[in-house]
Amino acid sequence: MKTNGLVSISDCSKEDLLRIVELAAQFEQHPMPHLLEGKLVATLFFEPSTRTRLSFETAVQRLGGRVIGFSDAATSSSSKGETLHDTIKMVSNYVDLIVMRHPIEGAARYASEVAGVPVINAGDGANQHPTQTMLDLYSIKKTQGRLEDLTISMVGDLKYGRTVHSLLQALQYFNPTFNFVAPPELRMPEQYRLFCEEKGLKYREETDLNAVLKTSDILYMTRVQQERFTDPVEFEKVRNTYTLRNDMLAGTKDNLRILHPLPRITEIAEDVDNNPKAYYFEQARNGVFARQAVICSILGLV
Amino acid sequence: MDKKELIVTALENGTVIDHIPAAKLFKIVSILELDKIENRVTIGNNLESKMMGLKGVIKVADKFFQPEEINKIALLAPSARINIIKNYEVVQKTDLQLPDQVSGLLQCVNPMCVTNRQPVASRFDLIDRKRGTLRCHYCERMLNLSEIILK
Numbered sequence: 001m002k003t004n005g006l007v008s009i010s011d012c013s014k015e016d017l018l019r020i021v022e023l024a025a026q027f028e029q030h031p032m033p034h035l036l037e038g039k040l041v042a043t044l045f046f047e048p049s050t051r052t053r054l055s056f057e058t059a060v061q062r063l064g065g066r067v068i069g070f071s072d073a074a075t076s077s078s079s080k081g082e083t084l085h086d087t088i089k090m091v092s093n094y095v096d097l098i099v100m101r102h103p104i105e106g107a108a109r110y111a112s113e114v115a116g117v118p119v120i121n122a123g124d125g126a127n128q129h130p131t132q133t134m135l136d137l138y139s140i141k142k143t144q145g146r147l148e149d150l151t152i153s154m155v156g157d158l159k160y161g162r163t164v165h166s167l168l169q170a171l172q173y174f175n176p177t178f179n180f181v182a183p184p185e186l187r188m189p190e191q192y193r194l195f196c197e198e199k200g201l202k203y204r205e206e207t208d209l210n211a212v213l214k215t216s217d218i219l220y221m222t223r224v225q226q227e228r229f230t231d232p233v234e235f236e237k238v239r240n241t242y243t244l245r246n247d248m249l250a251g252t253k254d255n256l257r258i259l260h261p262l263p264r265i266t267e268i269a270e271d272v273d274n275n276p277k278a279y280y281f282e283q284a285r286n287g288v289f290a291r292q293a294v295i296c297s298i299l300g301l302v
Numbered sequence: 303m304d305k306k307e308l309i310v311t312a313l314e315n316g317t318v319i320d321h322i323p324a325a326k327l328f329k330i331v332s333i334l335e336l337d338k339i340e341n342r343v344t345i346g347n348n349l350e351s352k353m354m355g356l357k358g359v360i361k362v363a364d365k366f367f368q369p370e371e372i373n374k375i376a377l378l379a380p381s382a383r384i385n386i387i388k389n390y391e392v393v394q395k396t397d398l399q400l401p402d403q404v405s406g407l408l409q410c411v412n413p414m415c416v417t418n419r420q421p422v423a424s425r426f427d428l429i430d431r432k433r434g435t436l437r438c439h440y441c442e443r444m445l446n447l448s449e450i451i452l453k
Binding site: 008010083084085103104105106107109110124125126127128191 | 412414415416417419420421422438439440441442443444
């Protein structure tokens with residue numbers, strides 16, 4: 001992994017990914033409450049994302065590090081018109097590491113080029129959110145015992161869902177079989193289908209969730225987000241089509257686990273929560289360990 | 303010879319860019335910043351060409367472009383041919399190659415890209431030479447040569 005931070009999954013080699021997954025397991029098994037003592041991390045959230053911010057801040061604080069930052073651009077100087085360049089330059093003076101969420105795509109790459117300290121991308125618009133992918137990989141490894149040769153079904157918004165795009169890129173090294181389940185409006189973009197073809201990754205496209213349930217090892221559900229639709233009627237139509245209910249899980253593989261980057265709205269019914277195959281809350285917990293692995297790896301502490 | 307006729311054919315030393323699609327000529331003039339140099343520049347457009355119907359030609363006296371400079375043309379006119387003239391003779395014919403990296407020249411098609419939202423120079427990396435696919439260094443959006451927008 002490049003020492004100037006973690007901006008995109010496309011910068012990560014197979015070895016980088018395996019190392020983070022391995023380190024995440026170590027952090028889970030052996031908490032190291034003093035590893036980040038004396039370190040200060042900035043969490044700059046130019047758009048709110050409570051879940052991601054809390055996960056990063058938990059990761060840092062449980063290792064003994066401290067956090068400064070803001071959780072909304074409205075409370076930062078960018079609301080006064082300061083450029084991203086100047087904000088990053090200023091914050092670089094204060095901290096050892098910057099964790100940044102920004103609605104503009106490519107903002108993290110740019111920040112990593114102007115910052116004097118490493119930058120971790122905590123989401124840049126529809127582009128990348130690499131630590132989500134790290135925790136997804138860790139969750140897959142933990143539940144399946146391996147990353148290789150799995151059937152991974154991605155469901156919901158495959159057009160705008162950056163988590164599925166990054167996960168797809170990361171899984172290229174592990175001989176996956178993909179099922180892409182989405183309404184035609186939200187199907188997997190051509191760019192990623194071509195990617196699969198070039199890398200020789202097996203995939204098929206489905207519009208019916210039931211068609212893939214019995215063969216899947218991992219069911220990766222995503223939220224169909226209202227902000228992706230200009231037409232609210234279109235949104236309503238699509239939203240309820242891809243809801244997973246507990247009765248649909250009868251006859252699925254024992255090792256099947258259901259992942260979701262959260263927050264879930266209607267795409268997983270609440271009666272699924274008590275099924276042992278539901279894994280999305282543990283998945284969120286894994287995020288803390290995966291982020292600890294990324295942070296300490298970038299800072300050269302592990 | 304009529305006094306009013308301009309001498310455009312003979313170039314003692316310099317570069318001739320030939321086989322430019324007529325519609326692309328003035329864009330290429332602008333990319334190469336020929337409006338900013340003091341060399342003698344001769345521009346011909348909508349000239350008849352057996353190969354391509356109408357073509358444009360640019361002749362620049364006493365100028366030899368660096369590969370990274372001239373290769374920018376490949377983004378717009380991959381079929382253009384570069385002839386290096388020395389002492390009235392064509393001493394070298396160069397085929398264009400798409401540059402590995404293009405900085406500041408193109409605009410990213412993604413309105414949410416940082417290069418369209420903040421004062422940041424655009425940058426593209428060539429991903430697939432055969433298909434002519436570029437990727438925005440910042441927002442990672444793929445771009446085909448047919449879609450490019452000049453800044």
